[in-house]
Amino acid sequence: MSTSTLVSVEAEPYAFEFIPAETALVIIDMQRDFLEPGGFGEMLGNDVSQLRRTIEPNKKLLAAWRAAGLQVIHTREGHRPDLTDLPPAKKIRGKSATTIGDVGPMGRILVRGEEGHDIIKELYPLPDEPVIDKPGKGAFFATDLQAILQNKGIKKLVVTGVTTEVCVNTTVREANDRGYDCLVPSDCVGSYFPEFQEMGLKMIKAQGGIFGWVSDSDKILAALG
Numbered sequence: 023m024s025t026s027t028l029v030s031v032e033a034e035p036y037a038f039e040f041i042p043a044e045t046a047l048v049i050i051d052m053q054r055d056f057l058e059p060g061g062f063g064e065m066l067g068n069d070v071s072q073l074r075r076t077i078e079p080n081k082k083l084l085a086a087w088r089a090a091g092l093q094v095i096h097t098r099e100g101h102r103p104d105l106t107d108l109p110p111a112k113k114i115r116g117k118s119a120t121t122i123g124d125v126g127p128m129g130r131i132l133v134r135g136e137e138g139h140d141i142i143k144e145l146y147p148l149p150d151e152p153v154i155d156k157p158g159k160g161a162f163f164a165t166d167l168q169a170i171l172q173n174k175g176i177k178k179l180v181v182t183g184v185t186t187e188v189c190v191n192t193t194v195r196e197a198n199d200r201g202y203d204c205l206v207p208s209d210c211v212g213s214y215f216p217e218f219q220e221m222g223l224k225m226i227k228a229q230g231g232i233f234g235w236v237s238d239s240d241k242i243l244a245a246l247g
């Protein structure tokens with residue numbers, strides 16, 4: 023496959039066309055605390071199997087992206103150990119007994135450097151794949167993601183990861199406002215809540231693709247050949 027030739031993926035609301043060499047796979051927040059049994063997500067009562075079903079399709083997509091020599095970018099949601107980048111409003115939101123920065127099942131919750139903050143082993147970044155540490159839900163807010171995309175000549179994004187309605191949706195909306203077309207493979211994004219999974223994807227592709235396109239990993243792999 024020539025990575026500089028336009029390919030077309032069957033998608034909704036219509037085909038998504040991209041030049042692989044100009045398209046990054048952006049994997050959002052596949053972190054141990056969100057996905058692993060015994061992590062913070064499960065401690066809050068969430069069903070992590072709703073997120074874990076995305077691991078295998080993400081693995082296949084990541085393997086294809088790597089094999090073709092294409093750009094891969096990972097993100098992690100989290101904060102500095104001194105919590106100086108944690109808005110007080112985010113710290114107290116939810117009125118939970120245990121919040122960001124407190125000690126959780128896999129170290130301090132959503133704090134950089136802690137076990138739970140790191141990416142699951144199945145999708146672990148290679149040394150040459152940028153990891154964006156983001157303090158917010160969107161991957162563009164207070165990060166160097168846009169500079170990296172510009173420096174690498176990236177024009178379009180395939181966005182995967184968790185959770186569909188929060189960090190994936192926020193990142194897709196931020197990217198859309200910055201002029202990036204985004205394709206979201208439905209089997210590679212997950213929510214703890216099935217109804218948010220469904221609506222989170224519908225919102226992206228509604229009104230002629232108001233925020234982007236939705237497809238699945240098999241269709242993207244088929245397009246890559």
Ligand code: C5J
Nearest residue numbers: 051099184185188189
């Ligand atoms: C992400 C969250 N990654 N739900 N975070 O979606 O708080």
